[in-house]
Amino acid sequence: MNAPADGNATIRAYDFDAALETAGLNLTPQSIDILQLNVTKLCNQACRHCHVDASPARTEAMTRETIEQCLRVLEAHPQIGALDITGGAPELHPDFEFLVAQATALGRHVMVRHNLTVQLDGHPVSKRAMDHLPAFFAQHKVEVISSLPYYQQYFTDAQRGGGVFKKSIEAMQRLNAVGYGIDGSGLIFNLVYNPVGPYLPAAQSELEAEYKKHLQQEFGLHFNGLFTITNMPIHRFKLHLQKSGQYAAYMDKLLAAFNPAAASGVMCRNLISVDHTGALFDCDFNQQLGMTVRPRSTIFEFDYDALMQRRIRFEDHCFGCTAGAGSSCGGATA
């Protein structure tokens, strides 16, 4: 396959469906175990790799009516065991705590994509303090999942902004103080590694061991597991790749590292993603690209059986989930 030049004109040269066909794979839905809600694009940070293009300037937010409908869908479908709340910084949504409390009351496992620094930065618009979050998470036994691109400042601040590493360490100490990541507490605290550029993550288990060693030795910190996630070539990161002339090389790398075993475990086979308007998507990346499930549907028309029959939509960015050891919201897939 000829590599296309940077830019959109020749993007179709990276044909994910053809790669699946060559590998003899037919990736159909297996279940809907997780309902993943992107409740707001507002964030106290503006990370360079963010596939949501989240920032303090964003205003998109899910309405209370849509949140209540998501809860009704959870209540009506006990087979959906987990709620995964993301953003932006989801804690900045005014109904975030209502959503968590109601979902846990329904007996669902709740995961929150928590960026750590929001604890210290507070709300970027209202300036409301957010330092109560560790206690709130612990009260509801939420699984906390937080990005920390490396166990050192250099990579972390390069990707997430100056001063983020220091604040992240302090926020992690606060989470540890209420029991998160501490053996026997039952409070799960996982970290996420993203490469700080157009390269693939190192082996998840090796990185996890190194993170644990360094964060414990240097900061006395504890966490449960590390998820390695590949940077998706969309939005802000794609723009960076194009501007720096690295887009084609990155896509070539993802294509060359296509791993059928990783492809079989892609997360879109087991979740449904919901945007702030209530529209449904195969994953959060498709959501950010406006690629709704086919046929288009919303949380107000949620039909489990129909969704299980849908054809998952793939595009060239999907090579990000199938390269090397694979990538998903829960880390490596192979």
Place this chain on the structure above:
Amino acid sequence: MSHYFESDDLKKFGDIGRHAKSLADQFFKYYGAVTGTDGALTKREKSLIALAVAHSERCPYCIDAYTTACLEAGANPEQMTEAVHVAAAMKAGITMVHAVQMNNHLDKLVM
């Protein structure tokens, strides 16, 4: 005007088999076995060694390739820079140890 060491030329590495495919195939099999897998040394350790050699041998292709390989093996800039210092120290040591030969010859020449 053509140039040496265009970064895009690294993609043509596989073409070295154009006129001697069997030998190239054997080389790449060996190369992959040595550098691409964990053995008695980890992939990261091998990548750091390769990065150091890339500098001492002054190969721009290899510096690009093994900077990326080190990152993909989880190495950080401190470790990578130390590896380059090992190469530099070896180069300096190799230069300096030749002074023994100089001194030997001085001893022979000087009455």
